[in-house]
Amino acid sequence: xxxxxxxxxxxxxxxxxxxxxNCTYSNSAFQYFMWYRQYSRKGPELLMYTYSSGxxxxxxxxxxxxxxxxxxxxxxxxxxxxxxxxxLCAMGQGAQKLVFGQGTRLTINP
Amino acid sequence: DADVTQTPRNRITxxxxxxxxxxxxxxxxxxxxxxRQDPGLGLRLIYYSxxxxxxxxxxxxxxxxxxxxxxxKFSLSLESAIPNQTALYFCATSGDRYNEQFFGPGTRLTVL
Numbered sequence: 001x002x003x004x005x006x007x008x009x010x011x012x013x014x015x016x017x018x019x020x021x022n023c024t025y026s027n028s029a030f031q032y033f034m035w036y037r038q039y040s041r042k043g044p045e046l047l048m049y050t051y052s053s054g055x056x057x058x059x060x061x062x063x064x065x066x067x068x069x070x071x072x073x074x075x076x077x078x079x080x081x082x083x084x085x086x087x088l089c090a091m092g093q094g095a096q097k098l099v100f101g102q103g104t105r106l107t108i109n110p
Numbered sequence: 111d112a113d114v115t116q117t118p119r120n121r122i123t124x125x126x127x128x129x130x131x132x133x134x135x136x137x138x139x140x141x142x143x144x145x146r147q148d149p150g151l152g153l154r155l156i157y158y159s160x161x162x163x164x165x166x167x168x169x170x171x172x173x174x175x176x177x178x179x180x181x182x183k184f185s186l187s188l189e190s191a192i193p194n195q196t197a198l199y200f201c202a203t204s205g206d207r208y209n210e211q212f213f214g215p216g217t218r219l220t221v222l
Contacts, residue, residue, distance in 0.1 A: 006152070008150055032209040034209065034210070036213075041216075042215060042216070043114075043200055043202075043213030043214050043215050043216050044153070044200070044213045045212075045213065046210055046211070046212070049207075049209070049210060088152060088153065090153075090209075092208075092209040097143070097155055097158055097168065098155075098209060098211065100145075100152045100153040100154075101152055102150055102151060102152040103152050103153075
């Protein structure tokens with residue numbers, strides 16, 4: 001079993017829809033939870049950073065962490081074609097290295 | 111200018127050749143990382159370095175070696191390239207918030 005599982009998609013939704021991206025994990029020691037966005041032919045860029053459980057909102061993006069269920073989510077409201085990218089979840093503990101999910105490829109159709 | 115640069119951006123080589131991928135950063139970060147990305151497998155860590163004198167293997171280090179020439183430079187070598195090393199390779203750095211990593215643009219490597 002992988003430490004971090006992420007549905008690779010692809011996921012295709014119409015513009016304006018609410019998008020939900022999810023990851024599950026097995027290591028209860030993870031404390032830091034991140035979402036990276038990767039556009040085609042580019043390196044990943046940090047989108048959201050959350051420590052421990054709870055919600056964090058940044059504009060149209062909301063990151064949610066449920067440590068009891070070992071489940072994290074990224075919600076995108078009012079999705080735009082410019083949100084089309086691959087989204088990777090990542091998790092870490094203390095000063096240790098990050099573990100990434102497989103990435104979900106998202107397309108927002110105009 | 112980009113904070114994390116990688117050279118070359120694309121490389122095609124043949125089985126058995128030695129290849130070096132280079133990474134430079136202007137962010138002043140101590141920590142640097144090399145990942146490879148394959149479809150359906152996400153990012154997998156090859157090597158990482160917490161400072162110039164500290165280099166560690168990641169989950170898939172076999173067939174690779176690294177050199178940390180300076181705080182700003184971290185190179186990845188494939189001593190004898192094989193076709194299953196065909197992938198997209200990323201360098202990344204992190205600073206005080208070590209879980210916040212900054213990635214370069216990637217090197218697309220094809221081994222024939």
